[in-house]
Each structure stands twice: as structure tokens, then as C-alpha cells.
Amino acid sequence: MAQSQLRPPTMADVARLAGVSHQTVSRVLGDHPNVRDETRAKVLHAIEEMGYRRNSSARALATRRTRTLGVVASDTTLYGPASTLFALEEAARAEGYLVSTVSLRKLTVDKLSEALDHLSEGGVEGVVAIAPQRSAVEALTELRHPFPVVTVGSGPGLGIPSVNVDQHLGACLATGHLLAVGHRRVWHLAGPEDWQEAADRAAGWRATLEAAGVEPPLTLRGDWSPLSGYRAGQELAGWVGRGLTAVFVANDQMALGVLRALREAGVRTPQDVAVVGFDDIPESEFFAPPLTTVRQDFSAVGKRSIALLLDLIEGRDPSGTPRIAIEPQLVVRASTFPYTSDQGAAPT
Amino acid sequence: MAQSQLRPPTMADVARLAGVSHQTVSRVLGDHPNVRDETRAKVLHAIEEMGYRRNSSARALATRRTRTLGVVASDTTLYGPASTLFALEEAARAEGYLVSTVSLRKLTVDKLSEALDHLSEGGVEGVVAIAPQRSAVEALTELRHPFPVVTVGSGPGLGIPSVNVDQHLGACLATGHLLAVGHRRVWHLAGPEDWQEAADRAAGWRATLEAAGVEPPLTLRGDWSPLSGYRAGQELAGWVGRGLTAVFVANDQMALGVLRALREAGVRTPQDVAVVGFDDIPESEFFAPPLTTVRQDFSAVGKRSIALLLDLIEGRDPSGTPRIAIEPQLVVRASTFPYTSDQGAAPT
DNA sequence: GACGTCATTGTGAGCGCTAACAATTCATGC
DNA sequence: GCATGAATTGTTAGCGCTCACAATGACGTC
Numbered sequence: 001m002a003q004s005q006l007r008p009p010t011m012a013d014v015a016r017l018a019g020v021s022h023q024t025v026s027r028v029l030g031d032h033p034n035v036r037d038e039t040r041a042k043v044l045h046a047i048e049e050m051g052y053r054r055n056s057s058a059r060a061l062a063t064r065r066t067r068t069l070g071v072v073a074s075d076t077t078l079y080g081p082a083s084t085l086f087a088l089e090e091a092a093r094a095e096g097y098l099v100s101t102v103s104l105r106k107l108t109v110d111k112l113s114e115a116l117d118h119l120s121e122g123g124v125e126g127v128v129a130i131a132p133q134r135s136a137v138e139a140l141t142e143l144r145h146p147f148p149v150v151t152v153g154s155g156p157g158l159g160i161p162s163v164n165v166d167q168h169l170g171a172c173l174a175t176g177h178l179l180a181v182g183h184r185r186v187w188h189l190a191g192p193e194d195w196q197e198a199a200d201r202a203a204g205w206r207a208t209l210e211a212a213g214v215e216p217p218l219t220l221r222g223d224w225s226p227l228s229g230y231r232a233g234q235e236l237a238g239w240v241g242r243g244l245t246a247v248f249v250a251n252d253q254m255a256l257g258v259l260r261a262l263r264e265a266g267v268r269t270p271q272d273v274a275v276v277g278f279d280d281i282p283e284s285e286f287f288a289p290p291l292t293t294v295r296q297d298f299s300a301v302g303k304r305s306i307a308l309l310l311d312l313i314e315g316r317d318p319s320g321t322p323r324i325a326i327e328p329q330l331v332v333r334a335s336t337f338p339y340t341s342d343q344g345a346a347p348t
Numbered sequence: 349m350a351q352s353q354l355r356p357p358t359m360a361d362v363a364r365l366a367g368v369s370h371q372t373v374s375r376v377l378g379d380h381p382n383v384r385d386e387t388r389a390k391v392l393h394a395i396e397e398m399g400y401r402r403n404s405s406a407r408a409l410a411t412r413r414t415r416t417l418g419v420v421a422s423d424t425t426l427y428g429p430a431s432t433l434f435a436l437e438e439a440a441r442a443e444g445y446l447v448s449t450v451s452l453r454k455l456t457v458d459k460l461s462e463a464l465d466h467l468s469e470g471g472v473e474g475v476v477a478i479a480p481q482r483s484a485v486e487a488l489t490e491l492r493h494p495f496p497v498v499t500v501g502s503g504p505g506l507g508i509p510s511v512n513v514d515q516h517l518g519a520c521l522a523t524g525h526l527l528a529v530g531h532r533r534v535w536h537l538a539g540p541e542d543w544q545e546a547a548d549r550a551a552g553w554r555a556t557l558e559a560a561g562v563e564p565p566l567t568l569r570g571d572w573s574p575l576s577g578y579r580a581g582q583e584l585a586g587w588v589g590r591g592l593t594a595v596f597v598a599n600d601q602m603a604l605g606v607l608r609a610l611r612e613a614g615v616r617t618p619q620d621v622a623v624v625g626f627d628d629i630p631e632s633e634f635f636a637p638p639l640t641t642v643r644q645d646f647s648a649v650g651k652r653s654i655a656l657l658l659d660l661i662e663g664r665d666p667s668g669t670p671r672i673a674i675e676p677q678l679v680v681r682a683s684t685f686p687y688t689s690d691q692g693a694a695p696t
Numbered sequence: 697g698a699c700g701t702c703a704t705t706g707t708g709a710g711c712g713c714t715a716a717c718a719a720t721t722c723a724t725g726c
Numbered sequence: 727g728c729a730t731g732a733a734t735t736g737t738t739a740g741c742g743c744t745c746a747c748a749a750t751g752a753c754g755t756c
Binding site: 008051053054056058066067068079082083085086090093098102103118119122123144146225227229230253256260282283288 | 356399401402403404405406408409414415416424425427430431433434437438441446447448449450451453466467468469470471492494573574575577578601604605608611630631633634636
């Protein structure tokens with residue numbers, strides 16, 4: 001029970017105490033079938049008594065498996081990346097893997113390269129890159145690394161295995177919904193130019209309008225922040241009465257800014273202008289008014305990404321470049337319906 | 349340049365190619381001083397040519413250092429934990445350590461214990477536990493683990509090294525501010541009972557009122573979510589006109605719900621009721637109205653935590669149980685001032 | 697020219713574990 | 727009683743690296 005702190009016990013120590021060979025201890029720990037119950041009990045007892053824990057470095061050296069995966073992420077305080085990160089870790093742990101993370105303030109080629117080096121030094125067997133910015137990810141094709149890499153959120157267009165929520169479809173759902181509830185035209189506040197997801201959402205919006213025979217109005221652009229949404233909202237307010245009745249905003253945080261700007265300009269939502277966001281952050285339901293938006297299944301993204309990465313590590317499925325798409329889901333709330341008498345009712 | 353994928357090159361392979369011993373390669377990699385420049389160049393060239401990378405497991409085995417730290421966190425999609433996580437990883441990486449994370453959906457004693465086991469299997473040298481719930485953290489004192497642990501956000505009251513933002517002080521700043529701008533009494537919407545930070549904020553609020561000779565009104569309680577804030581806000585609205593003019597809400601997300609409930613009840617903020625939050629999430633500035641709140645320096649928390657943990661790992665400073673407090677900062681916005689004519693101006 | 701000193705390089709022994717194989721035990725059938 | 731084979735256990739040799747120490751060579755000193 002008590003244990004000298006000088007040096008942690010080794011397998012040999014346990015073996016000596018249990019009166020067996022170190023290999024038998026290894027077998028017990030590895031759940032090997034051919035160990036007599038009596039022997040197993042003796043060993044387990046000795047392990048317990050000494051507080052023995054297997055040395056992971058020695059194990060990794062002998063097996064050539066570290067059972068560690070790496071994740072590179074940026075903007076981890078945003079809801080999307082944070083949710084993805086969480087889902088990845090949970091999925092990896094379920095498979096018995098440890099996850100080492102590198103969080104970048106800003107995703108650039110240099111930083112991404114450094115991050116991969118750092119993870120490589122740490123001996124990861126594979127990496128998931130949450131890399132929504134195009135410029136950085138394109139470099140992934142060039143960068144040398146001794147392990148497979150899966151990208152998340154960088155779109156299916158690159159020569160790298162990837163997992164993505166179908167942003168194009170999400171934008172279609174949002175835009176189509178606005179058309180369906182009676183709007184003639186839908187405006188769009190897009191995300192940063194460099195983000196693949198922003199581009200895909202804009203493309204989906206445009207395609208939906210064109211399919212409906214409507215010419216897309218000019219596109220505004222923000223940087224995902226509420227502030228940029230607020231500024232765009234002020235500009236949008238100027239178009240009210242000149243054909244603007246509905247806006248599809250590329251994320252919920254910008255939608256928050258738009259809502260505030262419209263409110264301050266005396267424009268009512270949804271009576272005068274309907275607004276749809278993207279992401280379904282937990283706060284969306286409590287915006288004024290509660291926001292119609294598009295929900296992404298991050299848990300599915302995490303599971304599929306880890307499964308794909310493990311396939312690549314194990315050398316399974318070497319055919320082509322796998323690309324996985326996850327379907328998003330429209331969540332309808334008050335920002336796209338006229339207010340009725342239940343305006344003051346408790347939120348759902 | 350080209351490299352057989354069969355087996356990564358070893359130090360011995362590099363040594364052979366460079367015409368030196370493996371030990372010289374090790375010296376070059378370790379920046380040992382006594383290596384001739386010419387030799388160093390030869391070795392570096394060979395390393396480059398073979399695409400050699402040092403095997404971290406073998407290194408860890410020989411040095412008995414994995415250079416990996418663990419972090420246990422929960423609620424990582426919330427702004428506070430996400431920011432802390434980010435700061436920890438950044439600080440650890442600056443010290444040359446890899447960070448392995450375990451994100452829990454809910455922090456219980458069992459899950460915490462499993463998380464520590466998982467990290468232990470991964471060979472971490474120490475762990476930072478972002479553990480704001482009291483019940484779980486108390487168990488940390490009991491749990492056996494072969495490495496030092498530092499807690500963040502669990503308050504200074506436990507027999508474990510800890511780093512905390514001074515929640516009591518933050519609550520004093522918030523409450524004192526409301527008193528200073530003329531409110532006679534301040535109400536409080538507290539966080540979950542089990543959270544140490546919620547308790548500390550409530551205590552700071554209470555102490556400030558008592559120091560001002562005011563009897564604290566009844567305390568409401570929420571669960572950090574906007575929804576719980578909304579419900580509490582509906583209750584608070586009923587007290588308007590009966591002495592309620594100011595509320596200190598224990599976090600920004602609940603404050604968002606309160607603001608909505610008040611608005612829907614026809615109560616104006618801040619003219620009728622002033623509201624202060626806690627956290628300064630990026631959205632607070634865009635609430636209706638922009639929210640006065642208390643900002644926490646997560647970057648400092650991260651740096652101090654890692655520094656403390658490394659001290660413990662290195663066996664420095666074995667005196668007592670270190671406790672580090674970080675000062676928070678009040679951020680004053682429109683939710684605690686009467687609206688003026690600049691109500692429609694662009695936010696700062 | 698013998699010797700000490702320093703800088704530079706090489707050698708051997710682990711670090712603690714697993715994998716492959718060898719050895720032992722034990723039950724079974726003839 | 728003994729061969730046969732399966733179940734169980736032990737032995738040996740690495741995995742790729744760092745550490746401690748030994749060896750080598752260049753240089754200056756007396």
C-alpha cells in the first residue's frame with residue numbers, strides 16, 4: 001500500500017512480489033487468455049499492493065504505438081471549433097486514444113507547420129486539423145509529416161481526407177425557408193473571404209436564389225464577430241423599403257449584431273425584416289427575437305473524423321481521398337415569423 | 349530525400365550516413381556544446397536527407413520525462429472554460445510541453461477519477477484540473493495519482509495547489525459599482541449551488557451590501573444558461589416597483605436571459621433596472637443594452653497555473669500549499685447607465 | 697620528449713516494456 | 727506407462743534513445 005516515492009515500481013518488481021515472471025504480469029495487464037485464474041489473482045493483488053502503473057513510454061517504444069492523436073485548432077473560444085474539439089476528444093477517448101491539442105490564435109501556414117512539428121515531437125499517430133481557412137489548409141498538401149492528417153471544416157475540395165458539415169445544403173435550407181415563407185428576395189451577410197465555410201454558405205445561398213429565378217442582391221461581408229454584424233446591419237437598414245425583407249446571415253454572432261442594428265434603426269424583426277443565422281449557438285434562442293438558424297451535428301463530425309483517421313492509421317481503406325459530409329438541420333424560431341400574441345410566452 | 353516508408357530512420361541510421369556515432373547525433377540534437385562545427389553540419393545534413401525525427405517514446409523512456417501535461421475540463425463550449433483551456437495550452441507549449449486534454453460532459457467524482465487514470469496511462473507529468481464544482485474537486489484530495497495536480501476555479505479553500513480569479517473581489521466590484529451609481533439595494537441572481545465560483549460571487553455580493561449597511565434581498569439561483577436567466581428575469585420583473593432597481597447576475601449568459609425577460613415585461617434597462625453580468629463574453633457588448641460586466645484575465649490564469657505545475661513537477665517550492673489569486677476587472681457599459689441620446693451610436 | 701589538459705568522439709549499459717520463441721506442466725487416450 | 731497436444735509460464739532479445747564513462751587526438755608546458 002505505502003510506496004516509496006523514490007522510483008515507481010516496474011513490472012519486474014510486481015513480478016518478484018507475485019512470484020511470477022514479468023511476462024506473466026504483462027499478460028495479465030494485456031488481458032491475455034492463457035493465464036490461470038489463480039495466477040491472475042496473485043498478480044492483480046501485487047499490482048494493487050504496489051500501486052503499480054504501466055510505463056506508457058516503454059510500452060509505446062516496444063509496440064511502436066503511442067495511442068495518441070493530435071488536434072490542431074484555432075478560434076477555440078468560438079462555439080463551432082469548441083464543440084468540434086470536444087466531440088473529437090470524446091470520440092478519441094472512446095477508442096482508447098489520448099488527444100493532444102495545439103490551439104492557435106490565428107491559423108497561418110507557419111503556425112500550422114509549427115503545430116504539426118510540435119505534435120510530431122510528441123509522437124502522435126495522426127492529426128485532425130480543424131482548419132476552416134483555405135489558405136492555411138492548402139499548405140497541408142505540401143507539408144511533410146510522418147502521420148496521416150484529416151481536416152475538418154475546410155471543405156471537400158482539397159486533396160486531403162476531410163469531414164465537413166454540408167455548408168452548401170445548410171445555406172439552401174436557410175434561404176429556401178425564407179423564400180418559402182413568402183419573401184421575394186433574400187440578402188446575404190457572408191463570412192470572411194478566406195473561410196471555406198463562408199464561401200460554401202454564400203454559394204448555397206446564391207444557388208438557391210438562382211434556382212428560384214431570382215437575381216442575388218449584393219453580398220455584404222463580415223468577420224464572424226457581432227461587431228461586424230452590427231456594422232453590416234446598419235447598412236442593411238438603409239435598404240429597408242427598397243426591397244429588403246429577408247437576410248441570411250452566415251453565423252449567429254453576426255446575426256446578433258444585425259438584430260441590434262435593425263432594432264436601433266427602428267426596423268422590426270421579423271415584421272419588417274426576417275433574419276436567419278447559422279450555427280445554433282446556445283444563446284440564439286434568447287436573442288431578440290429568438291433566431292431561426294441552422295444546426296450542425298458536431299458530435300457526428302467528431303466521431304466520423306476519428307473513425308476516418310484511425311482507418312488511415314491502420315492502413316485500411318487506402319482507396320482515393322475519403323470525404324465525408326454531414327447533414328445540417330434547419331431550426332425555425334421567431335426571427336422568420338411575424339410576431340403573434342404569444343410573443344411574450346416562455347421560449348421553447 | 350526520398351524515404352522508405354517501411355520503417356522510420358533511427359538515430360543509428362543517421363549516424364551511419366554521417367559517419368559518426370549515434371551519440372554524436374544525440375549531441376547535435378541536444379545542442380550539446382562540444383561538437384565540432386564541421387561534424388554538426390554533417391549530422392544535420394544527414395538528418396535532413398533522411399527526414400529523421402527523434403522517437404519521443406524512446407526519449408521519454410531514457411530520460412523519464414514525457415514532457416506532456418494533462419488538462420481535465422468540463423463545459424468546454426462555455427466561454428470561461430474554453431478560454432482557460434486555450435490559455436493553458438498556449439502557456440504549456442511555450443514551455444515546450446505537450447498538452448493532453450480530457451473534456452467531460454459533466455464533472456463528477458467518477459468521471460474525474462477516470463480522466464486522471466486516462467491521463468496517467470498517457471504518461472502525463474502533471475495535471476491541471478479546471479474544476480469549478482466543489483463536490484468533484486474535494487475528491488481530488490483522496491484520489492491516488494502519481495503526479496502533481498493544480499486546480500483552477502475551485503477556490504482557494506481546498507488542500508490542493510490552486511489558481512483562481514478572485515471571484516469575491518469581482519462581485520465586490522460589480523455590487524459596489526451599482527451602489528456607487530445610486531442604487532439603494534442590489535439583487536443577485538446566483539449560479540448553481542455546487543459551483544465554488546457561484547458561491548464566491550454570492551459571498552462578495554453579500555459582503556458588499558452588508559458593508560454598506562444594506563440588508564441583502566433574497567437570492568435567486570440559475571444554472572448559468574440563458575434560459576434559467578430568462579426564468580429568473582420573469583420573477584425579478586415582478587419585484588419592479590417594489591424596491592428592485594439593480595441586479596447583479598452571476599454570469600453574462602444568464603444576464604442575457606434576464607435582459608430579455610425584463611424587456612418582454614415592459615421593464616427598461618437601465619432606466620428601470622440596472623444589470624451587471626460576469627465574464628465579459630465577446631457578445632456582451634452587443635446585448636440590448638450592452639452589458640456592464642466583470643472581465644477575468646484567463647491568459648494570466650493559464651500562465652500562472654502552468655508555472656505552478658512545473659514548479660511542483662520539478663520539486664521546487666515544496667512549502668505549504670500554494671494558492672494564486674488573479675484580479676478581475678470591471679467593464680462599465682450601458683446596462684448600468686441611463687440611456688442617453690447616444691443610444692444609437694456605434695458600440696465602442 | 698614526456699606529461700597534463702582540454703575538446704571531441706565513441707562505447708556499453710540500461711530505461712521498462714512487448715513479441716517471439718522455448719520450456720514446462722497437465723490432462724487425455726491408447 | 728507413455729506419447730500427444732494444449733494450456734500455462736519463463737527466457738531472450740530487442741524497441742530507440744540518453745547517460746556515464748572511456749578513448750582519442752591536439753595542444754601547450756616544463
